Amino acid sequence: MTDFRQQALDYHAFPTPGKISIELTKSAETSKDLALAYSPGVAEPVRAIAENPEDVYRYTAKGNLVAVISNGTAILGLGNLGPMASKPVMEGKALLFKRFAGLDAIDIEVTHRTTQDFINTVANIADTFGGVNLEDIKAPECFEIEQALIERCDVPVFHDDQHGTAIVTAAGLLNALEIQGKQLAKVQIVCLGAGAAAIACMELLIKCGAQREHIYMLDSKGVIHTRREDLNEYKALFANNTDKRTLEEVITEADVFVGVSGPNLLPADALKLMADKPIVFACSNPDPEIKPELALAVRKDLIMATGRSDYPNQVNNVLCFPFMFRGALDVRARMINDEMKLAAVEAIRQLAKEPVPKDVLTAAGVDALEFGPDYIIPKPLDPRLRTRVSRAVAEAAVASGSARIELPKDYMAE
Ligand SMILES: NC(=O)C1=CN([C@@H]2O[C@H](COP(=O)(O)OP(=O)(O)OC[C@H]3O[C@@H](n4cnc5c(N)ncnc54)[C@H](OP(=O)(O)O)[C@@H]3O)[C@@H](O)[C@H]2O)C=CC1
Ligand SMILES: CC(=O)C(=O)O
Numbered sequence: 478m479t480d481f482r483q484q485a486l487d488y489h490a491f492p493t494p495g496k497i498s499i500e501l502t503k504s505a506e507t508s509k510d511l512a513l514a515y516s517p518g519v520a521e522p523v524r525a526i527a528e529n530p531e532d533v534y535r536y537t538a539k540g541n542l543v544a545v546i547s548n549g550t551a552i553l554g555l556g557n558l559g560p561m562a563s564k565p566v567m568e569g570k571a572l573l574f575k576r577f578a579g580l581d582a583i584d585i586e587v588t589h590r591t592t593q594d595f596i597n598t599v600a601n602i603a604d605t606f607g608g609v610n611l612e613d614i615k616a617p618e619c620f621e622i623e624q625a626l627i628e629r630c631d632v633p634v635f636h637d638d639q640h641g642t643a644i645v646t647a648a649g650l651l652n653a654l655e656i657q658g659k660q661l662a663k664v665q666i667v668c669l670g671a672g673a674a675a676i677a678c679m680e681l682l683i684k685c686g687a688q689r690e691h692i693y694m695l696d697s698k699g700v701i702h703t704r705r706e707d708l709n710e711y712k713a714l715f716a717n718n719t720d721k722r723t724l725e726e727v728i729t730e731a732d733v734f735v736g737v738s739g740p741n742l743l744p745a746d747a748l749k750l751m752a753d754k755p756i757v758f759a760c761s762n763p764d765p766e767i768k769p770e771l772a773l774a775v776r777k778d779l780i781m782a783t784g785r786s787d788y789p790n791q792v793n794n795v796l797c798f799p800f801m802f803r804g805a806l807d808v809r810a811r812m813i814n815d816e817m818k819l820a821a822v823e824a825i826r827q828l829a830k831e832p833v834p835k836d837v838l839t840a841a842g843v844d845a846l847e848f849g850p851d852y853i854i855p856k857p858l859d860p861r862l863r864t865r866v867s868r869a870v871a872e873a874a875v876a877s878g879s880a881r882i883e884l885p886k887d888y889m890a891e
């Protein structure tokens with residue numbers, strides 16, 4: 478067993494199994510405390526909430542509580558390993574919600590037979606939480622699940638692998654294109670993968686200005702084209718009228734490669750075929766579509782990003798999902814709409830252009846970071862992400878009519 482593998486297992490096992498626990502916010506030391514916390518005192522907020530349902534935000538933890546819900550059908554890039562195997566990732570997301578956004582999050586792993594069973598399970602418990610973060614649910618079921626839950630739930634529902642990934646990809650790509658001197662509306666994009674992350678990334682890039690006909694998408698059977706008869710309705714939206722059938726054919730002279738598929742699927746020889754000053758986002762976790770050292774060895778003019786913490790340019794939804802929910806919950810948004818997503822893209826993107834504080838450099842273990850090929854996107858440990866992205870999201874929720882309350886006074890002032 479490698480050192481790192483053992484370290485990762487020990488990190489999860491000791492001193493307490495898992496990564497999260499529940500703590501009390503009220504004293505429970507005396508008989509008086511218990512009389513207030515439980516019987517008879519608890520009857521008072523019960524009556525208040527029964528009379529005025531909005532009081533649930535005043536007297537319970539709902540407004541700061543997120544459910545992280547999975548069925549384990551697309552765990553990172555490891556595939557369909559089932560609900561229990563997804564639990565460390567879901568606890569990990571809960572850790573990130575707390576660490577970066579101060580939100581309490583609890584993981585829920587659902588065993589189910591049909592897609593409708595899953596939808597019913599989540600819809601029936603959603604009111605417990607301020608928001609629902611869906612995670613690692615494979616395509617195409619994830620699209621039907623998210624849509625049905627958005628319609629049925631009274632709290633924001635957000636499939637992180639779709640929209641969190643798309644927001645961070647769009648922010649990083651717009652900056653990388655600026656550095657390479659290219660425009661989103663003109664570039665040729667190859668997207669390897671046609672699942673949750675891929676479809677959402679490409680749809681958001683189109684909203685940011687990319688041309689649908691400039692995008693070539695590939696799934697495990699190759700290029701998605703109009704003569705294929707095995708496409709689901711989501712892939713069909715990306716079917717090109719083309720004779721190209723292979724990755725090598727579509728990547729020739731392409732400007733951008735976005736990988737949201739699986740490990741080591743981009744051969745170095747294919748990368749050599751890309752246009753001058755290419756951009757490669759190899760975002761599969763834990764192992765990217767191509768290793769940065771291999772990619773940079775064949776293309777010196779490349780801007781390279783992965784989903785991992787141990788290389789420059791981490792394009793990972795952690796830069797976004799804690800703050801999407803922080804902003805949404807703080808104005809009790811009904812849903813997370815396109816305006817809120819685009820506001821997050823812009824906030825993340827602009828932060829990368831600002832000077833980086835010393836404590837962020839120290840946390841990142843580097844001497845300097847400056848907007849450029851090795852710094853296209855903020856570092857996850859940058860505390861300004863919380864203020865900037867949450868504020869942008871909350872303001873967009875208010876402006877677009879999704880918010881149920883006004884922006885709190887001096888919200889996220891720095
Ligand atoms: N960096 C980040 O923030 C994030 C990264 N990801 C990564 O993206 C990847 C996909 O996740 P997600 O979209 O949720 O999963 P899905 O299961 O929804 O989609 C996986 C997609 O990958 C395709 N695929 C699998 N093998 C190949 C192959 N050999 N060639 C081309 N395509 C292939 C599948 O093709 P088919 O449709 O034919 O089955 C499918 O379209 C994972 O590796 C995950 O770690 C996801 C979210 C966030
Ligand atoms: C980062 C993430 O959510 C994933 O790889 O699935």
Ligand SMILES: [Mg+2]
Pocket residue numbers: 553612613637638
């Ligand atoms: Mg995920």
